[in-house]
Amino acid sequence: MRNFKFTINGNNYDVEILSFEDNIAELEVNGTRYRVELEKKVQTPKTPKLVRSIAAPSTDIDVSTKKTSKPAERKGAGSVKSPLPGVILSVYVKEGDTVKIGDKLLTLEAMKMENNVNADKEGKITAVKVKPGDSVLEGDVLVEIGS
Numbered sequence: 001m002r003n004f005k006f007t008i009n010g011n012n013y014d015v016e017i018l019s020f021e022d023n024i025a026e027l028e029v030n031g032t033r034y035r036v037e038l039e040k041k042v043q044t045p046k047t048p049k050l051v052r053s054i055a056a057p058s059t060d061i062d063v064s065t066k067k068t069s070k071p072a073e074r075k076g077a078g079s080v081k082s083p084l085p086g087v088i089l090s091v092y093v094k095e096g097d098t099v100k101i102g103d104k105l106l107t108l109e110a111m112k113m114e115n116n117v118n119a120d121k122e123g124k125i126t127a128v129k130v131k132p133g134d135s136v137l138e139g140d141v142l143v144e145i146g147s
Contacts (some may be wrong), residue, residue, distance in 0.1 A: 001016070001017045001018060001019065001020070002016070002017045003015070003016050003017075004016075004017075013029055013030055014029070014030055015027055015028070015029050016028045018033070023037060023038045023039070024036070024037055024038075025037075025038060078121055078144075078145055079141045079142075079143065079144045079145070080105060080117060080119065080120060080121075080141070080142050080143045080144075080145065081138075081139050081140060081141055081142060082108065082117070082136045082137065082138055082139060082140045082142055083108075083115070083117070083138065084108075084110045084111075084115070084138050085110060085135075085136065085137045085138050086108045086109050086110030086111075086115070086135070086136060087108070087109045087110075087133065087134070087135050087136075088106060088107070088108060088109075088130045088131065088132050088133065088134045088135075088136060088142075089106075089107040089108065089109050089114060089132060090106060090107045090132055091105070091106045091128060091130065091131060091132060092104050092105060092106060092107075093105050093106070093125050093128065093143065094125065094128060095125050095126065095127060095128060096124065096125060097124070097125045098122075098123070098124050098125075099119040099122060099123065099124075099125060099145065100119065100122045101118075101119055101120060101121060101122050102118050102119065103118060103119045104116050104117075104118055105117050105118060105119055105142070105143050106130070106142060106143070108136070117142060117143075119143075119145065121145055122145075123145040123146050123147040124145070124146050124147065125143060125144070125145060125146075126144045126145065126146040127143070127144040128142075128143055128144075129141050129142055129143065129144070130142050130143075
């Protein structure tokens with residue numbers, strides 16, 4: 001593995017490290033093999049541990065959490081929020097329009113890329129909260145959809 005030459009109290013030693021696992025080293029000193037146990041101190045890592053908060057969905061619909069509603073309650077109502085910060089380039093819907101899941105609502109420019117924001121619920125557009133040229137942050141309400 002590695003060879004070293006030591007001089008201790010005027011005596012020369014040729015040392016070869018044969019293997020090193022955990023805190024056990026196998027050495028050969030002037031042709032004689034030794035198994036050496038090293039004292040190992042526990043050191044804390046210098047790199048801090050990254051702790052992230054739980055990511056919440058950016059829209060009202062969370063597929064992993066099934067929600068139920070009362071039979072008399074209107075279905076599909078909610079808001080469509082911005083998935084990331086950016087600038088609104090164009091809006092394809094207006095109040096009173098009826099949309100289905102997957103219909104294109106608007107185009108958002110973020111990080112020099114155009115992103116389509118689609119409807120994730122069906123219903124009637126009750127409010128359009130943005131217009132072309134508006135800057136939005138992640139989570140801002142863009143469009144409200146009622147039933």
